[in-house]
Every structure is written in C-alpha cells, then in structure tokens.
Amino acid sequence: MVAAVHVAYGFNWLTGLTQLRIRYHQGIASQRPFSDFVRQPGRLADQLSPLLAIAICRSVGLLARSRHAAWVEDRAVALIALSGLLAALVADLSALSKAETKRIWLTFGIVANSGSRVAPGPRSHVGPGDSGRLGDPHQPTVQHRVVKGRSRRPRIVSMSMGLRPFGRTGLMVSPFTLGTMEFGSKLDETDAARLFSRTIDAGVTVVDTANVYAGGRSEEIVGRLITGMRSRLIVATKFSVPTDRQDPNSGGTSRRTVIAACEASLRRLNSDYIDVYYIHRPSTQTAIDETLRALDDLIHTGKIRYIGSSGASGWQLVDMLWCAHDLGLNRPVVEQTAYHLLDRRAERDLIPAALSHDTALAVWSPLAGGLLTGKYLGDRPRSGARLSPTDEWGAKHFTPLADATVSALADCAAEAGVTLTALSLAWTLQRPGITSIVLGPRTIDQLTGQLAALDVTIDHELSKRIDGVVLPGGVTVPYYLDDSYADFRPQRYRW
Numbered sequence: 001m002v003a004a005v006h007v008a009y010g011f012n013w014l015t016g017l018t019q020l021r022i023r024y025h026q027g028i029a030s031q032r033p034f035s036d037f038v039r040q041p042g043r044l045a046d047q048l049s050p051l052l053a054i055a056i057c058r059s060v061g062l063l064a065r066s067r068h069a070a071w072v073e074d075r076a077v078a079l080i081a082l083s084g085l086l087a088a089l090v091a092d093l094s095a096l097s098k099a100e101t102k103r104i105w106l107t108f109g110i111v112a113n114s115g116s117r118v119a120p121g122p123r124s125h126v127g128p129g130d131s132g133r134l135g136d137p138h139q140p141t142v143q144h145r146v147v148k149g150r151s152r153r154p155r156i157v158s159m160s161m162g163l164r165p166f167g168r169t170g171l172m173v174s175p176f177t178l179g180t181m182e183f184g185s186k187l188d189e190t191d192a193a194r195l196f197s198r199t200i201d202a203g204v205t206v207v208d209t210a211n212v213y214a215g216g217r218s219e220e221i222v223g224r225l226i227t228g229m230r231s232r233l234i235v236a237t238k239f240s241v242p243t244d245r246q247d248p249n250s251g252g253t254s255r256r257t258v259i260a261a262c263e264a265s266l267r268r269l270n271s272d273y274i275d276v277y278y279i280h281r282p283s284t285q286t287a288i289d290e291t292l293r294a295l296d297d298l299i300h301t302g303k304i305r306y307i308g309s310s311g312a313s314g315w316q317l318v319d320m321l322w323c324a325h326d327l328g329l330n331r332p333v334v335e336q337t338a339y340h341l342l343d344r345r346a347e348r349d350l351i352p353a354a355l356s357h358d359t360a361l362a363v364w365s366p367l368a369g370g371l372l373t374g375k376y377l378g379d380r381p382r383s384g385a386r387l388s389p390t391d392e393w394g395a396k397h398f399t400p401l402a403d404a405t406v407s408a409l410a411d412c413a414a415e416a417g418v419t420l421t422a423l424s425l426a427w428t429l430q431r432p433g434i435t436s437i438v439l440g441p442r443t444i445d446q447l448t449g450q451l452a453a454l455d456v457t458i459d460h461e462l463s464k465r466i467d468g469v470v471l472p473g474g475v476t477v478p479y480y481l482d483d484s485y486a487d488f489r490p491q492r493y494r495w
Contacts, residue, residue: 161174161175161176161202161203161204161454162175163175163205164435164436165360165435166234166306166333166334166360166435167333167334167358167359167360167435168333168358168359169306169333169360171234171306173205173206173234173435173436174203174204174205174206174436175429175435175436175437175454176199176202176204176206176436176437176439176450176451176454177204177206177207177208177236177362177436177437177438177439178195178196178199178200178204178206178207178208178438178439179208179364179438179439179440180192180207180208180209180213180218180221180222181209181210181213181214181218181440182213182214182218182440182442183209183213183214183217183218183221183222184213184214184215184217184218184220184221185213185214185217185218186442187442189221189224191442192221192225193221193225194444195441195442195443195444195447196225198444198447199439199441199447200229200233202447202451205232205233205234206233206234206235206236206436207222207226207233207234207235207236208236208237208336208362208438209222209235209236209237209238209269210237210238210239210241210278210280211237211238211239211241211243211261211264211265211268212238212241212242212243212280215243216243216264216268219237219265219268219269220268220269222235222269223268223269223270223271224270226269226271227270230271233275234275234276235269235271235274235275235276236274236275236276236277236278236308237265237269237274237276237277237278238277238278238279238280238310239257239258239261239262239265239277239278239279239280240252240253240257240261240279240280240281240282240283241280241281241485243261252283252286253279253282253283253286253290253291254286254290254291254294255290255291255293255294258291258294258295258298259294259297259298262274262277262298262303262304263303266303272302272303273302273303273304273305274303274304274305275304275305275306276304276305276306276307276308276333276334277295277298277304277306277307277308278308278309278310278334278336279291279295279307279308279309279310279312279332280310280311280485281310281311281485281486281487282309282311282312282316282320282487283487284487284489284490284491284492285487285489285492286493287492287493287494287495288319288320288323288491288493288495289323289327289329289495292307292320292323292324292327292329292330293327293329295307295329295330296329296330299330306330306333306334307330307331307332307333308332308333308334308335308336308362309332309334309335309336310335310336310337310364311336311337311338311481311483311485311486312335312337312350313349313350313481314348314349314350314352314353315349315353317332317335317350317353317354317357317359318353318357319491320332321357321359323495326495327495332359333359333360334359334360334361334362334435335350335354335359335360335361335362336361336362336363336364336438337350337361337362337363337364337480338363338364338365338479338480338481338482339351339361339363339366339428339431339434339479339480340363340365340366340367340368340372340424340428340479341368341372341409341424341427341428341466341470342368342371342372342402342405342406342470342475342476342477342479343368343475343476343477343478343479343480343482344470344471344472344473344474344475345473345474345475345478345480345481346480347472347473348473350480351431351432351433354433355432355433360433360435360436361433361434361435362434362435362436362437362438363428363434363436363437363438364438365438365440365479366424366425366428366429366437366438366439367421367424367425367450368397368477368479369386369387369394369397370385370386370387371387371397371402371406371477372406372409372420372421372424373419373420373421373424373449374406374410374419374420374421376397376398376406377403377406377407377410378403393483396477396478397477399477401476402476402477405469405470405476406420408469409423409424409466409469409470412462412465412466412469416456416458416462418452418456419449419452421449421450421452421453422449422450422452422453422455422456423453423456423458424453425437425439425450425453426453426454426456426457426458427458427466429453430457430458
C-alpha cells in the first residue's frame with residue numbers, strides 16, 4: 001500500500017514536471033514570456049511545490065515511525081520514493097540548457113549563493129547630481145544575483161539578454177542592437193555573415209543600418225543575411241543624409257526624399273517592409289509636418305512599421321511629438337542618440353524629454369569610437385584603429401583630459417574586476433530610459449567582450465565613483481549634437 005502511494009505521488013510529480021517542460025517550450029516557440037505559461041492556472045511553484053512537499057512529508061513521516069513493526073521496509077520504501085523523485089528532477093534538468101535551468105531556478109525564487117541578496121529596484125529619474133541608479137520604469141524588472149568578491153570591491157551582479165519594451169509600442173527588443181555601418185566597407189560579406197550569425201545566436205533581435213552606409217552596400221548585405229529569418233528580426237534603417245553629392249535632393253527630409261529613399265532601401269534590403277525608419281538627422285529647413293505626413297503615409301501603405309529620429313535635441317523631439325499629436329499622425333517612437341561615459345549632455349534635455357513622453361532611446365557609438373575600450377591609452381599601437389589624431393573627428397578624442405578620464409575609468413573597471421569595455425557598455429545600458437545600444441564590432445572577439453556587459457550591473461557605490469570621474473550632464477569628448485550634420489537653427493516653418 002505504501003509503495004503504491006509513493007508511486008502515485010511520483011507519477012503526479014513527473015506529470016507536473018512534464019507540463020512544465022511543455023509550457024516552457026511552448027513559450028520559446030511562440031516567443032511569449034515563460035511567465036505567461038507558469039501563471040496558467042497559477043505560478044509554477046504553486047502547481048508543483050505541493051506535490052513535492054506531500055511526497056517529502058510522507059517520506060519523512062515513514063522514516064520517523066521507528067517503532068513500527070515494518071520500520072525497515074518503511075524506511076526503504078520512503079528512501080526509494082524520495083530518491084526516485086529527485087533523480088527524475090535532476091535527469092530532466094540535465095536535459096535543459098544552462099539558460100533554461102537558470103530560468104526555472106529563478107521561477108522558483110532560488111538564489112544560488114548563500115549570503116547573496118537581490119539588488120534593490122531601479123530608480124526612475126536622473127538629474128544633475130544624481131548618481132543614476134539602474135534602470136527605469138519603462139524597463140522590465142530583472143532579478144540580479146550579487147557576486148561578492150573577497151576584497152571590498154564594488155558589487156557586480158548578473159543580468160541576461162532579456163528583452164526590453166520599445167517605448168510605448170508594445171514591441172519587445174534586445175538590449176543590444178547589431179550596428180552594420182562597416183558592412184561592405186571595412187568588413188566584407190564573409191566576415192559580416194560570420195559576425196551576424198554569432199550575434200543573432202547570442203540573442204540580439206535588432207539590426208541597424210542606413211542607406212548611406214558603404215554607399216548602400218550595408219543594406220544589401222543585411223538584406224541577404226536576414227533571408228529566412230526576416231519575421232523574427234527588427235530591421236532599422238535611416239534616411240536624410242545625402243547619398244549623392246551631385247544631387248541636392250538625395251538627402252534631406254522632404255516628402256520626395258522620404259518616399260524615394262524608402263523604396264530604394266526596401267529594394268536593397270529585399271524586404272516588403274522596414275520595422276523602424278529613422279530620420280538620420282533632423283532638418284530645421286523643412287516643415288516637420290511635411291516629413292511626418294510622408295512617414296505616416298508609408299505606415300498606412302505598410303512599407304514601414306515605426307518612425308524614429310536620430311540626432312535630435314530635446315526640443316526637436318518634443319516638436320515632432322507635438323506636431324504628430326496636433327495633426328493626428330503617427331508619432332516618432334524612438335530617438336537614437338549619442339550617449340556614453342565621455343558625453344553625458346543628453347541627460348540635460350533629451351533623456352528627460354524622452355522619459356516624459358514614453359519615447360524609446362537607442363544609443364549609437366556607446367564606446368566613443370573605441371576610446372572607452374582603453375586601447376588608445378598611453379603609447380599603445382593604433383594601426384587599423386577607427387580613430388586617428390590626424391583627422392578632425394579623431395583629434396578631439398586625443399586630449400590630456402580624455403586620456404586622464406579614460407585612465408580613471410579603467411581603474412574603476414579594474415577594481416570591479418571587469419574590462420573597461422564591459423563597464424562602459426553596462427553603464428550606458430543601465431541608464432534611465434535606454435532601450436537598446438548599437439554595437440559595432442568588427443571581430444568575434446570584440447563581440448564577445450561587448451556581450452560581457454550583460455553580466456555587469458553597477459551598484460550605487462560604483463555609480464557614485466563614476467560620477468566623480470565624469471560629472472552628470474558633463475562632457476569630456478563631445479558627441480551629442482556634435483557632428484557636421486548638427487543643426488542649431490530654429491524651425492523655419494510651422495504647421
């Protein structure tokens with residue numbers, strides 16, 4: 001009788017575990033969050049824990065009945081039943097990947113290390129003098145496990161490639177975006193394909209390009225690489241930067257340019273639609289309603305899904321949102337801006353504006369052209385590097401202030417036990433409002449080093465130390481609104 005009871009309990013447990021695996025893989029197949037399935041009809045722990053508890057209590061109860069005439073048999077049956085349950089659990093978990101097993105442990109609320117604690121929730125606002133704790137209310141809550149070192153170094157916690165909300169759209173995107181500016185120029189198609197494959201395997205779901213990159217070859221390569229997986233990726237491209245110096249209408253934000261550039265990009269991408277279509281740089285010399293009406297028409301015809309802006313100031317973003325609201329047009333849902341440890345000026349106006357209006361923020365050049373990798377420190381060789389002190393753009397990176405700042409940040413990274421690359425990317429990734437940052441690796445090794453930022457979260461102590469090196473809202477190497485396309489004139493026309 002006792003054995004039959006335990007067989008029944010064991011069957012119930014294994015049935016529950018099988019349902020768990022079925023629900024988990026249903027979630028993977030449908031791209032729905034795992035939590036959607038474990039909540040049906042209740043939390044996973046609520047469904048399976050009672051079965052395990054009953055089995056354990058029954059086993060312990062039998063072990064305690066030492067005065068029973070058949071106590072030896074009872075103990076044996078109890079141990080066999082309990083061992084069978086645990087063996088079944090271990091066997092099933094061993095078939096799962098490391099990531100799958102980790103998700104199950106997190107679902108049960110299990111923390112691996114004794115003495116570990118869960119990091120406190122994020123703060124939602126940032127301003128001058130604010131150390132800028134992690135995250136914001138626009139990003140999903142993630143539980144982090146604190147990794148304690150032997151010394152009194154700043155605490156580092158772990159996070160995953162979990163998807164983030166794309167502003168107010170309901171679209172979910174990866175925290176990293178693959179930037180393809182050098183596809184077709186410094187990277188040939190073979191190397192680009194290898195890098196693309198490894199990035200997608202790592203969980204990146206967003207690919208960023210532009211009609212001006214490598215004279216359009218970047219879009220062409222991306223179009224071939226996304227074949228067979230188009231529906232699973234978010235593809236973003238841009239327009240407005242001139243593509244033909246002999247044609248004054250090859251750039252800009254007029255209706256003619258918007259529509260012609262979109263159709264050309266669709267041909268190069270070999271796609272029926274563009275997920276995110278960015279105004280590469282806003283123009284104050286074209287009426288904003290002219291541009292937004294053309295983009296709105298492209299949405300209605302199904303050629304683009306969302307409108308984005310890039311290189312806009314805070315007032316320009318609000319101006320676009322205001323115009324779209326007044327005229328009943330589709331609004332920009334994302335702004336792609338320059339923001340990193342060496343230029344925090346976006347904190348003064350753009351980031352508060354985006355947070356106030358539920359606009360997603362993407363970041364380009366989060367490593368300041370490679371300066372925040374530390375490879376330019378001192379007299380290290382610079383052959384083949386992106387930055388050169390001999391050209392106008394590169395020269396601003398090679399100043400005594402920049403060298404001293406990067407050196408101090410490298411010390412912060414060393415004390416935390418991480419690379420400067422990982423620290424720099426993690427800092428930007430965890431700032432309020434940031435949805436995704438654009439990576440531009442050339443090699444697999446560079447990509448691996450950049451992905452390591454996912455395992456770094458900066459606590460309050462380290463954040464304060466970084467603020468002491470680079471002041472909130474301050475600048476060491478100018479990037480934000482600081483290129484040849486920056487337009488500081490007032491808007492010439494009103495709608």
